[in-house]
Amino acid sequence: MSTLNDLLTTLSGIIWGPFLLIPLLLGTGLYLTIRLRGLQFRALLLGLRHGFVDSNDNDGEGDIPNYQALTTALAATVGVGNIVGVATALSVGGPGALFWMWMTGLVGMASKYSEAYLGVRFRVTDAKGNQSGGPQYYLKRGIKGSLGRWLALSFAVLTPIAALGIGNMTQANAVAAGMQDTFGVDPWVSGVLMFVCTGTVLLGGIRAIGTITSAFVPLMIILYIGGSLIVLFRNAADIPAAIGLIFTDAFTGTAAVGGFAGSAIILVLQMGVARGIFSNESGIGTGAIAAAAAKTSHPTRQALVSMTQTFIDTIVVVTFTGLTIITTGAWDLGKENANIMTAEAFSRGLPGQWGGTIVSMSVVFFAFSTILGWYYYGERCLQSLFGSRSTVPYRMIATVCVFIGAVSELTPIWTFSDVANGLMALPNLIGLLILSGLVAKETTAYLRFDPDLHRSPEECQDFLARQGMDWK
Structure with missing residues (x-):
């Protein structure tokens, strides 16, 4: 096990090193930002309004409302990474890592828009009449020839495997650990409860997942941010210094202090981007897979909604976590205490046991929702490879893995999650660069036709016909 972990650590260092994924992720996001003319900044409020307020897309083609598609994507992303992941970045890279998480989120909004656009644009109707889309489809359908097929195959094979690690066992392990530390619940009990709850929800497919996530994802985010706001209010005098530390350390590295061993600038950058x-x-x-299920009249509409998921996750939730940890001074506990760092920050800022309780409950809800979202991603990719007959076996495997994750020691799985994330990103990023012209051209044309996203489905169909775009 030690040898395996060493191998995975070495591989993770290469994939997330300064010469492969970091420049490719940031470069692709920056390139798409330029090609889309800063769409994530110009249309952020439009996307938020359309996702949370408008309902004029509910008559469009698709399986679930665009709001449920958004909450499904949020369910998969707002997870342990927002609590433990941020703490890990700060414990290794220092406060400056938060700056690079912000940068990854800001340019990543353009990447999220593009992949969601393509997910809806090239989606297909499966044998059960449901919408299926994502890189496993748009890489093959949008990029002709063997390159597109190989990129799509790589993504489709990696995602179901990665979903069992990053989206399943690590999340279940975090839930069990939090329940044991805060409430004294045995991991076996947590494992059985999650086994039953997960299996029950997964039986209902994307509609059940969408219904569940749309109900409790907003509530869990509000609970977590509410607790963080109280901590920040009580430490308001320290916020300016914390922000200054974030910006200076992002470009200089961080000196050793307390249990923090210090970090060079390359480590600050690496941890910020990787954890971002x-x-x-x-x-x-992966967000494109959830977007493809949405009811919408045009890919641009759902892509703008999907883009807001990155903003909510990184610019909102991650920021609150990072500032809470920095203003309370918990960031210098050292990387060996990263798993308790956020809970310690909340405990320092809230009276009694409220801090630990809020963090533990947030981990439970965040992690469980991530399990549901990632299961759907893995299922859709398997279905693209083997058809609907693969759904039930994968559902059973995913449910069993929840229990295994809850009762097992998973240090190598965390490292494997970083590796799997990176390997999944490579074919998708290549595809985004190749298809960026299509995304930019069609987005510009649609927003000229419907700048406020108020056109009816019938008007949108007429527009699509005039454009010669055969899409539903």
Whole structure:
């Protein structure tokens, strides 16, 4: 096991090193930002309004409302990475890592828009009449020839495997650990409860997942941010210094202090980007799978909604976590205490046992929702390879893995999650670069036609016909 972990650590260092994924992720996001003319900044409020307020897309083609598609994607991304992942980044890279998480999120919004657009644009109707889409489809259908087929195959094979690690066992392990530390619940009990709950929800497919996540994802985010706001209010005088530390350490590295061993600038950058992607998944392609199920009248509409997921995850939730840890001074506990760092920060800022309780309950809800979202990603990819007959066996495997994750020691799985994230991102990022012209051209044309996203489904169909775009 030690040898395996060493191998995975070495591989993770190469994939997430300064010469492969970090420049490719940031470069792709920056390139797409330029090609889309800063769409994530120009249309952020439009996307938020359309996702949370408008309902004029509910008559469009698709399986679930665009709001449920958004919450399904949020369910998969707002997870342990927003609590433990941020703490890990700060414990190794120092406060400056939060700056690079922000940068990853800001340019990642363009990546998230593009992959969601393509996910809806090239989706297909499966044998059961449901919408299926994502990199496993748009890489093959959008990029002609053997290159597109190999990129699609790589993503489709890696995702179901990665989903059992990053989206399943690590999340279940975090839930069990939190329940044991805070409430004294035996991991076996937590494992059985999650086994039953997960299996029950998964039986209902994407509609059940969408219904469940749309109900409790907003509530869990509000609970967590509410607790963080109280901590920040009580430490308001320390916020300016914390922000200054974030910006200066992002470009200078961080000196050793307390239990923190210090970090060089390359380590600050590496941890910020790696944990930023671990948190918001922009560029990995998974968000496009959830987007493809949405009811919408045009790919641009759902892509704008999907883009807001990265903003909510990284610019909102991650920021609150990072500032809470930094203003309370918990960031210098050292990397060996990263797993308790966020809970310690909340405990320092809230009276009694409320801090640990809020963090533990947030981990439970965040992690469980991530299990549901990632299961759907893995299922859709398997279905693209083997058809609907693969759904039930994978559902059974995923449910069993929840129990295994709850009762097992998973140090290598965490490292494997970083590796799997990186390997999934590579074919998708290549595809985004190749298809960027198509995304930019069609987005520009649609927003000229419908700048406020208020056109009816019938008007959108007429527009699509005039464009010669055969899409439903």
